[in-house]
Structures are given as C-alpha cells and as structure tokens.
Amino acid sequence: MKQIFALLSGLVFGFGLIISGMSDPAKVLNFLDLFGTWDPSLAFVMGGAIAVTAPGFFWLTRQRNQPFFHTQFHIPTRTDVDPKLLSGAAIFGVGWGLGGFCPGPALTALPIGASGTLIFVPFMLVGMWLARNTPDLGRSKQEGAPS
Amino acid sequence: METEFTPWLSLGGGMLIGASAVLLMATNGRIAGISGLTSSIFASSTKGEARGVSALFVLGLLLAAPIWMLVSGSWPQQWVPSSPLLMTVAGLLVGFGATYGNGCTSGHGVCGISRGSARSILATITFMTTAFLTVLVARHVIGA
Numbered sequence: 615m616k617q618i619f620a621l622l623s624g625l626v627f628g629f630g631l632i633i634s635g636m637s638d639p640a641k642v643l644n645f646l647d648l649f650g651t652w653d654p655s656l657a658f659v660m661g662g663a664i665a666v667t668a669p670g671f672f673w674l675t676r677q678r679n680q681p682f683f684h685t686q687f688h689i690p691t692r693t694d695v696d697p698k699l700l701s702g703a704a705i706f707g708v709g710w711g712l713g714g715f716c717p718g719p720a721l722t723a724l725p726i727g728a729s730g731t732l733i734f735v736p737f738m739l740v741g742m743w744l745a746r747n748t749p750d751l752g753r754s755k756q757e758g759a760p761s
Numbered sequence: 762m763e764t765e766f767t768p769w770l771s772l773g774g775g776m777l778i779g780a781s782a783v784l785l786m787a788t789n790g791r792i793a794g795i796s797g798l799t800s801s802i803f804a805s806s807t808k809g810e811a812r813g814v815s816a817l818f819v820l821g822l823l824l825a826a827p828i829w830m831l832v833s834g835s836w837p838q839q840w841v842p843s844s845p846l847l848m849t850v851a852g853l854l855v856g857f858g859a860t861y862g863n864g865c866t867s868g869h870g871v872c873g874i875s876r877g878s879a880r881s882i883l884a885t886i887t888f889m890t891t892a893f894l895t896v897l898v899a900r901h902v903i904g905a
C-alpha cells in the first residue's frame with residue numbers, strides 16, 4: 615500500500631505543479647522579477663500549499679503515533695542553523711533565479727521535452743550527487759549526515 | 762515576457778501540492794521534499810524500502826504531464842530558457858544547493874514552514890532573496 619500511495623502522492627504533486635503554473639519557468643521567473651513583468655501567482659501556490667500542509671501535519675502528528683502504512687513519521691529534528699543550510703539555500707536560489715526551475719517542476723516538465731529542461735535535469739542530478747558526496751566542512755565526521 | 766496572473770489556479774494547484782504532502786506523510790511518514798527524495802534514490806546511505814518509496818514518488822511526478830496530455834490533448838503551457846550554458850549552470854546550482862542545504866521549495870518552503878521549523882524558514886528567506894537578486898541582476902543590470 616505504501617508504494618501505491620507514494621506513486622499517487624507524486625502524481626498529485628505533479629498535477630498541483632502543472633495547475634498552479636509552477637512547472638512553467640516563465641511564471642516562476644516573472645514571480646521573481648519584482649521590478650519588471652511581475653506575476654504574483656506563485657505566492658498563491660505557496661500560500662495554498664501551506665494552508666493545507668500546516669493543519670494537515672498538525673492534525674496527523676497529534677492524532678496518530680505512526681503513519682497508516684509505515685512504522686514512524688520521519689520528521690527532521692535538527693534545530694541548529696549551520697553554514698551548510700544557509701550556503702546551500704543561497705546557491706539553490708541563484709540557480710532557481712537563473713533557470714526558473716526548482717527540482718519538482720523540472721522533473722514534472724521533463725517529459726514535455728523542452729531542450730532547456732533536457733539539459734537542466736541531468737545537471738541537477740549531477741549537482742545532487744556532488745552535494746551528497748561533499749563532506750560537511752562545518753561539522754565533525756562523527757556526527758554523521760542528516761537525512 | 763508577461764505571464765497571466767492566475768490567483769485561483771495557483772491557489773488550487775498549491776492546495777493540491779499541500780494535499781500531496783499530507784498524503785505522503787499520512788501513508789509513508791515522509792516529508793514531500795523533492796530534492797531530498799530525488800537525491801536519496803542514489804545516496805548509498807538510503808535503505809532499500811525508502812529508496813523504493815522515493816523512486817515511486819518521483820515516477821508519479823514524471824507521469825503527471827503525460828497523463829495531463831492524454832486527458833486534455835495538449836501539454837501544459839510553458840516557456841523554458843533554452844541557453845545550454847545557462848541551463849547547465851542553473852541545473853548544477855539547483856541540484857547542489859538544494860541537496861547541500863537539505864531542501865528546496867517543497868521541503869523547506871512548503872513542508873518545513875508548515876511545521877514551523879526555524880531552519881526551513883531561514884532557508885526559504887535565503888533562497889528567495891538570492892533568487893530575487895539573481896533575476897534582478899540578470900534582467901535589469903546585465904539585461905538592461
């Protein structure tokens with residue numbers, strides 16, 4: 615069952631990205647262009663998503679001790695703000711502003727087959743692989759990598 | 762290039778994204794963070810079952826547009842930057858940055874903020890800021 619729901623979740627996520635316009639880099643770049651052809655639509659995407667997710671997570675974690683088809687909720691527990699978090703986020707934002715794609719929309723748009731997407735996605739995967747294999751310079755080795 | 766302001770479609774699509782995040786948490790106990798799920802597929806530390814769940818979620822993402830095409834008869838409207846160099850650099854930075862910073866728009870921006878995580882709120886403010894600045898420079902400083 616958990617596998618079926620994982621697939622279904624991905625599908626619903628993809629439809630959400632398509633309907634919301636988030637899988638169209640033109641809309642993303644215009645959202646980020648405050649002083650040009652600004653399109654505020656994406657604020658509504660994030661607002662709508664949080665309006666469902668926040669009460670959903672709140673209700674789930676209080677009503678249940680575990681998910682329906684798994685033994686535990688895998689919820690991040692770290693609370694420290696480290697250089698890795700902020701430098702990663704800063705780098706990610708630059709790439710997002712250049713291409714208009716973040717990971718979800720890029721994967722969703724991949725089958726549409728635009729040349730820019732066909733270049734972006736493989737290099738995104740390379741970037742992910744590099745980050746997974748880059749030691750965290752700010753932390754000692756024993757602490758291990760977070761999820 | 763101007764794009765149409767679509768508050769209702771964007772709100773509805775956003776709520777679907779939220780529903781997906783809640784569904785994945787309710788059934789699998791996982792955060793619907795796309796960079797985390799995707800990179801975990803090829804991380805050596807990932808256990809077999811978690812890898813399968815991540816791969817199936819990503820497969821669902823990949824199937825959305827083709828199903829959309831079959832039902833509606835046309836691909837979703839989009840315009841993608843075509844410069845190979847730009848998209849190479851953008852892809853590398855997005856993949857590396859999102860994974861190194863433990864999350865992207867979905868993991869930090871949607872799920873993390875929804876949990877009230879200070880880390881995610883700071884990460885979101887950081888990547889929104891650098892993204893705004895990047896477009897500002899690309900379109901109004903260099904492109905002006």
